[in-house]
Amino acid sequence: MTADAFARDPDEHYPQVLATPVMIAEMERACAALLRPLLQSGDLSVGARLEVSHVAPTPVGGQVRTSARFTGREGALYWFDVWSEDDGGKIGQGRHAxxxxxxSAIESRAAARPGS
Known part of the structure; x- marks a missing residue:
């Protein structure tokens, strides 16, 4: 991972390790990739639910691999088990829907919200 993937803010103190939001983004991408074959023209997959634990730190320069496995469908939601690992083992795990x-429906709903 490169330095831009690590938590930092000039007014706060964070360790130089992989930021949790970056790990979560990779988990979402892994699940989205599994859904790509189901998408029709004009469709997108969107994240709906997420339950994640970030259990170990990854240092700058560490290699992270993220995997997902489809576990089933509940109504409109497609559920996945997802996990991330570095060279030392598992760094995060969870479930994502x-x-x-x-x-067009996603963008219409966003445009109808206050502040649009």
Whole structure:
């Protein structure tokens, strides 16, 4: 991982380890990749639920691998087990649910929200 993937803020103190939001983003991407073959033209998959534990730190320069396994469908939600590992073993694990929706519907809902 490169330095931009690590938690930092000039007014706060964080360790030089992989930031949890970056790990979560990789987990979401791994699940989204598994859904790609199901997407119709104009569809996207979107994250709907997430339960994650970040259990070990990864130092700058560490290599992280993220994997996902489809576990089932509940209504409109596609559920996955997801985990990330570095050379020392597991660094994070959890469950993630995604839904498939038309991109136009997602953007219309966002545009209708206050502040749009």
């Amino acid at each position: 995604r839904a498939i929706l038309p991109q």
